[in-house]
């Protein structure tokens with residue numbers, strides 16, 4: 219029976235219990251249907267705070283910037299360098315002790331072999347201007363204008379403090395790292411001698427899970443003191459930075475497990491890197507892609523690695539390249555760009571055949587505006603640091619989310635399927651004589667027909683619309699339309715074969731970072747219309763506008779948690795943030811429990827649209843406590859779907875009318891046992907066609923791009939793309 223469900227209804231569907239057939243509470247506000255055409259845009263929740271503002275503390279977002287073309291700036295940097303010469307030389311000395319990264323490390327068998335190779339570098343690129351100093355890497359400029367560092371040791375503030383404390387205790391973190399990693403390196407090297415790729419698969423029994431902080435404590439008791447002592451005073455982001463800082467100084471698979479964004483089983487693999495292909499986006503960020511590519515190329519060549527360079531020539535080119543590239547003989551594909559470039563690359567990689575996807579190793583050199591993924595993965599935005607990681611060759615596969623846009627066409631297909639089922643039902647019961655003498659049979663026919671009819675009611679279709687047919691049905695007990703087995707396979711199968719429902723299914727979009735629906739994507743759309751304002755201002759203005767507008771969207775959201783339990787929510791939501799990484803803008807702990815390889819995606823739903831409540835989230839997002847607010851729902855899920863509905867007065871009226879008709883039809887079917895199929899025919903056609911109009915299509919934001927639309931289903935594909943850590 220239909221019933222009106224007040225907001226905040228949470229229906230947990232466990233077994234084959236009947237789903238609450240709910241009609242949403244009437245509302246008066248009108249949902250804006252987004253008609254903006256998908257276009258490149260840069261919004262995520264972080265934009266509300268100003269995406270371009272960098273965090274003061276932290277190693278990688280140093281506020282100091284160096285304009286390479288500015289002589290004065292160069293001179294001042296030069297004088298700073300001189301004054302820090304002792305520190306630098308010590309740092310370099312330590313750095314040179316790191317087996318895989320030192321230019322001078324002639325003891326490393328891998329490097330020795332590599333260095334003896336003739337430097338036959340393949341260069342396939344547009345003319346390149348060497349902007350950076352031509353000296354050795356230690357003379358590379360420290361920090362680019364966007365806060366991206368070309369050197370590894372550009373730490374300031376907290377991380378400097380951390381490093382200092384570690385340095386004091388261990389004569390520099392690098393030296394302690396060297397000690398910790400030597401046995402592993404040896405074993406890997408010996409394994410490498412017989413094969414170019416050595417695999418170290420960690421299993422729970424082999425590696426004791428260690429939380430980052432505790433692992434640090436074990437490795438450096440005195441350093442641990444400083445971590446523990448400072449712990450209370452530090453914000454989450456500072457702590458995370460600190461953990462990552464320590465993590466990135468470790469070079470073994472054990473350290474991957476202590477990375478805050480990874481969990482077991484991590485399938486850590488170390489590869490020997492001899493050939494690297496660099497794909498660089500010359501347009502990303504402040505157009506520093508080429509400059510960074512030159513530095514990286516130089517670094518790799520110094521380390522005896524063969525480099526091949528490919529620039530992206532147009533939007534979407536990175537996807538084409540990563541989909542079609544012959545990776546035979548390529549050990550690592552290095553992407554130079556921002557999150558947008560990585561998004562394209564991931565989409566290309568995911569469309570490769572499984573075997574070549576498995577062999578594809580991706581590294582990301584930050585050259586964009588946000589670079590949130592590299593920050594999460596590497597702990598800092600340092601080119602030299604990422605280059606070191608590439609040379610080191612430690613890789614881990616990360617989860618990728620697959621977003622399937624259901625769209626109205628899919629809903630229409632579903633409607634057609636239901637109509638087909640109805641017709642089949644009709645055929646099946648055509649022989650039933652609906653007169654008084656066969657009352658019991660007709661009652662049975664009526665009962666079954668009504669049952670089928672009820673399945674086609676709006677709420678039943680909502681389930682279908684949001685869950686894309688059989689993605690969720692059956693196993694979780696969602697009340698569903700009669701299947702072919704319910705109705706008689708013999709009739710249905712042949713008819714279904716003739717009816718191809720997948721004709722209009724669009725290609726899935728793969729998401730490696732984050733997805734936004736509701737407020738987040740609306741801000742992006744609004745900001746797109748304000749291009750004349752300039753990049754920094756338009757996002758803040760658009761965010762404020764949307765905050766004040768305070769809109770909520772009536773939607774059905776279903777999710778399946780780690781245990782396979784499916785929950786359906788039908789409510790008004792302001793926004794949904796979906797994160798594969800923990801952070802958003804630097805310092806924000808958007809999804810505190812997110813791991814890159816746990817097979818789960820973190821779903822954050824905000825129900826309130828009040829400006830105060832939204833601002834409250836912003837104040838709490840830096841330590842992750844926003845997830846505890848009563849109007850915030852935070853779930854880690856395997857998959858979920860979002861189906862928004864238009865809410866207008868007309869629709870409410872229609873729904874009320876429909877409810878009456880449904881009741882009348884059921885009554886007629888029950889009491890009079892007349893021809894219920896005739897009643898059904900009329901009713902079904904009306905309801906189904908109206909349903910198509912009710913489902914809303916809104917643009918969503920995937921990895922910072924306004925790409926795709928509702929309704930959609932998002933499913934996590936565990937450990938899909940191997941990345942350098």
Ligand SMILES: Nc1ncnc2c1ncn2[C@@H]1O[C@H](COP(=O)(O)OP(=O)(O)OP(=O)(O)O)[C@@H](O)[C@H]1O
Nearest residue numbers: 502503531532533555556557558559586587588589
């Ligand atoms: N040759 C090219 N000309 C124009 N656009 C390009 C070219 N190559 C790539 N692009 C596009 O540039 C866009 C922006 O790149 P990217 O996302 O890497 O930088 P960003 O937006 O500055 O960084 P972030 O996403 O981290 O904020 C991408 O959507 C990509 O498709």
